[in-house]
Amino acid sequence: MKNQEIEKIISEFSRWRENLYNGLNARKETLIELIDALSSNQQAASVVELSLNPLFRRDYNSLYKGIQEFLPHQNEKSYLEQINRLFDAAFLTINQEKSRNYNLLGIDTTPYPRAYSATLADRTFIHSPNPIKGNKPISIGHTYSVVCALPDRNLTGNVPWVVPLSGERLQSQEKATHVANQQLKKIIKNSLFPAKQLSVLVVDSLYSQRDFIGEQVQHENLIPITRVRSNRVFYRQFISQKGDSPSSGHPRWYGDKFDLKDETTWTNPDEVSQCFFTTKKNRHLTVTISAWQQMLMRGTKNYKMNQHPFTLLQILVKDEAENLIWQPMWLIVIGQNRHQLSLVDCYQSYRQRYDMEHFFRFGKQRLLMTAYSTPDVEHEENWFKLTLLAYVNLWAARHLTTILPRPWEQYLKTNESEKITPSLVQRDFRRIISTLGTFASSPKRRGYSCGRIKGYKQELRTRHQVIKKTQKNQLSKVTTS
Template structure:
């Protein structure tokens, strides 16, 4: 890389860090040091151990003050403070969005949304704990736990090649409250993102990839209102859809026209009509295994709606993906995808499948944040402090993405076979190893700490009040009338 380009990258990274620093109105110095220590963490297993990092030149109690004041909403004038905190989060989203270049190979920005568990089974004084979904590795155990869930909306950057490192830059993270579902929170995040005119993807073609939980009618109906958004969501293999009704001009009858055509049962191949599009392609895995991919697409498909959610006005493309090996055996179960949106014709079946495959990068991000950025290690009885910590972890991950072009490959002894110039090795873990050197060379906008002396502590005889213990709340399922139930 030429020296001029390298210096330009340093300048861009410094500008990005300065903008983050300016977003914090309180304890900005401690917050910036905490972000650096977190992004450059290679050995700390707890939050307090981050104070031992050379990038955090403060005492350990400054960590907890930085967390509590980073997105502070506790004040006498609560309404104004909440508005300031929301504006602070919006400013951070705008700063992170500047890291994403305009796609060159594909004509759209790619987003992904999902929910990750934050288990807190023993935090009896933590409010609003409920039963959450958490996968369990032990066969036969129920995949549930007690704690909170967080809905994360991230942007998936364009890859230079198919085997590039999995990056998923989080831009919005909200806790799923007890009175809402993860799908409802995700819908609100997308609504805020699409309506923000200051973001450079405003009114440009955007694609959102999501798992089967987001293929339900209520979510797709709300997102179909955005003119520039296309949803690619996986759906269960037991769903029932319908063809568009045939148009018969010669046999017009009085009354409401027919809205649904023939039944299309995903589990019954006899109900399938001939696909409108058939594509066959091949893919080579990283280990050199050749896979044959058959993609079938049916256009103008419909799903049942309700009186309020008229889904017959929002047709979609139904895609079936079947992957086999050289012997013709299925590699895994055939996958069904829904492509819905006003501009879905611009997304081919092959592009929709490739975009959905990149959705799994958000799973890599969740795993990295929990294993290396201590995402679920902050044990606090305050819900707001926990939410602040989740957002700080997201910012630390964004810092790693912003500095990946400045990082040097530092292979482990068993990784020396990797080529230093390869784009596949610049993973979040590889950047994290070299992050301390990068910050030591370019500096930090945070000011050096000043010695304050020792605190006088509590007055003799003063007793702290015990924290209130909160019960575990179980969400009640919303009853759906039989007439509104849809497959």
Template sequence: MVHQATQIAGNKPIAIGHSYSMLAVIPERNEGDAPWTIPLEMSRVSTDSNSTQKGIAQLNVVLNNPNLPWSKELCVAVVDSAYGNKQFLSPLQQQKNLVILARSRSNRVFYQSPVISETPAHRGHPTWYGARFDLKEPDTWHEPTEVSHLSYKTRRGRTIKATINAWSNMLMRGGKALPTQLFPFTLLRIESVDEFDQSLFRPMWLIVIGERRGQLSALQAHQSYRQRFDLEHSFRFQKQNLLLTTFETPDVEHEQQWVKFVMLAYIQLWAAHSIAVALPRPWEKHLIPLPFTRISPSKVQQDWFRIISQLGSPAVSPKTRGYSSGRKLGQIQSRRPRLPVIKKRKSPASVPKFAA
């Protein structure tokens, strides 16, 4: 059983199933291009693991592979707020070419870098943190290091103006096992308004952490995180058009093979997007052709029969090999063993011990 948000009042936010973690490349796109992602690795989060540990393992495998073209280039990983914690950020600081762009909850507390004294103290613990920076208390904020402004239009022509405040050399509370306090980061606050200066969304907080974070400007960080939502479009397409979650089987191995099969099908669509032709449906002929330089996955899938007919397939045509005799009379099938239900939950808080 895994956590799943639900809108049904009084219902527990749980669901029966397996969690999967996908690492994908988000190709750069121009204005008007359809959103795409290129899956690199998608596997099940095992029972004795969690999504944070799985994400770390996936990133390390990809970044440590010298045969990949980005092994020595600057890589930016965009993740949501579930990964903006020290359990995920601290172990990945060994990757010198990786910059992590993570969303932060608006109720967290960070710290400024401590002021280094010219005369070091001879007693006491060294100062690790500076002034407190509470995201929900503006009185604790100091002046931002950089302020940027940008304006852009959505696909529907809506004008959005964004103000980005950046605070550099911020610190996150860490510990002995996960010394996050040793890795400063840049904190961004993005506030979006419409053309009438009316607030559109709640302010968004982003964490930019990594040794090469200085090579990423505030505007580039904002644009990179906006493009992260291309991943959500891919998930929706894979579920609706490629039947990612429709296949049901009691065998975990068959389930994992099906997920890989869907990922390969999606990659084939990406490989053929440059030769695909956007064919409008009968009720879409009145629409004005959009100036897309990269058409959507659904349009490539619509033209897939023509593509595969022209390219051909190396597979051999199926042939009849006889008919199975089926089950014999009186044959008894063994029952499937009943396995215990595994519930993933947070470990209970430790009870403080008091001396008698």
């Protein structure tokens, strides 16, 4: 790279570091070193082991105090101000240059298992994948909802990078769609978010409910793309023909039924498109996208979905022998400006949603995202948000990374490469900070604590029962009796 390009990259990284440092409130220097230690972690398997990292020059008790005092939960105004400052710092790391004409966002939830933490409040049964065949994919703990910006794959070398913007814990009686609505509302209202530009939101079938889609269609320049289950039933939009006599009573909204599991109810698609791609194993696949325009779903009193027609997509992936690779995938594309996207754009945008799965996997394996065991819910939330900042730290430093291959990694080149992954950045992050420096000053020991007063007895923590969510039919019986 030229000297001017290097100076520009260093300047952008320094700006992120400065915004991050200014976004922190209490114990800035401890937290900035903790984030750096997490970003360069290669050996620590627990949170306390991060205190042995060379980039963390303080004692292990400072590490815990930094986590505990990271966010002021007692003062809601100060809490929201600091969250907004950290969001601004993370959002400014996104390169606005892109080959597509829209911004891409993704939302998903991830489990935080705490099966053996009896003194932790608000635990409930959560979905947690189980690799053992036959076992139920459940655990006990918390669930977190995360909103990420999905950068243009053409500019990241086709590496599944994301930029986490928000991470909130779902309370035991909260729905994921309700929390996601609140997160998106805060992000879109932020002054840095380009609300006047076209934005696409990709989500899985959990968010295909009316209480989520009905809220998102109110944003003029937002196009939600959500997957739907293959047993859903939709309707064609009813269009009255000329010459039909006006009928008395309620006007008709819904036309013929469109049952996804019954092919006899399907009509000919309004548009069909194909694209081709080759896998890493040199397997040639054909993607056929069929689209039905002006479709409707049943609404409710609060969400009149008859006013919001959508485009229904069916995705078929076949190999060279015309064999179906996966089961057909159904997508909903809704929004006022949905026609500005081609069918291929819709499919490729939804495919990029899986980058969040790579992010969660990397966060739990390398950033200790679910390794912090604490009986305090607020401290756990603080730690989860710190791991999100550590990932943004790696994202901001990706252009400064030098590839350091291990002896058995002969496929990695030591020179410049387009495929800079989060693992490679984490491997070289210590050198980057040691070269460019940090905002944290050297620690000064203030003496030794005298410890607890003799005879002091610590009270036992309250043990909490696991909360089991009540089904709707059971809840109605309780309220009527």
